[in-house]
Amino acid sequence: MRILVTGVNRGLGFELIQLGLEKGHTMIGTWLKTRDGIDSLQALQAQYPDRLMLVEMDVTSEESVKAASELVRQRYDSIDCVVNNAGILLESKYNLEDPIINLDIGMFRKTLEVNTIGPAIVLKYFMPFVYRSCDPCVINITSEAGHLKTGLFTYLAYGVSKHGANMYTQKIRNFLASRPEYEHIRIFMMHPGRMNTVMGAENKQIEPSESANGIYDIIEKRVDPKLDIPFINYKGEQMPY
Secondary structure (H helix, E strand, C coil): CEEEEECCCCHHHHHHHHHHHHCCCEEEEEECCCCCCHHHHHHHHHHCCCCEEEEECCCCCHHHHHHHHHHHHCCCCCCCEEEECCCCCCCCCCCCCCCCCCCCHHHHHHHHHHHHHHHHHHHHHHHHHHHCCCCCEEEEECCHHHCCCCCCCCCHHHHHHHHHHHHHHHHHHHHHHHCCCCCCCEEEEEECCCECCCCCHHHCCECHHHHHHHHHHHHCCCCCCCCCCCEEECCCCECCC
16 A cells, blocks of 8 residues: 655654555655654665655645645655644643633644644645545544543643544545545544653553554554544544544
């Protein structure tokens, strides 16, 4: 399969790229050109020069995503799976201040731009590749934080952004299901688990490698949930929404 993963500098994104290459897939990884993960990505590039394409891309910039899609188009005409993995968490669960009057609007806006608007921009330019696949799949990495429940008020910006990403996913799922030519496209909004990553360290329960293996079970159809509201965890189990 040909698989595109966003946000591959570290954490789950890097695990997905590495595992995909080990499984024999052709991988396209998008990354922000920072110091994070450069050595590891370059090592993978050297090991798999014919099956790994790395593309610099900022998911919050339509211009950047469009340029990245044009670079990919020079090499490939279709993509079998897009994993919208790029995301940020800029809050701490240990901040118990009033989240209404102490809300950092800049942080709130940036969180929404990356976690909610980012996947929409990516699919605007990469869905044409998916449409041309014989076995297409889209996975938007969201979070359990995206559902509604009583009692919790931490991670306000992150929770709102992931709820928005879930709603976006459901809306486009409904569109795809309404069109006979697109109804075969598998699409999921996925809670990847509470991973031991830079972003998830406060709540860690599993290693990102465990989540990556579960995600490939879904990509490769060893687990194939068929749900009207495809909000699942990395094991393919329905999440409450």
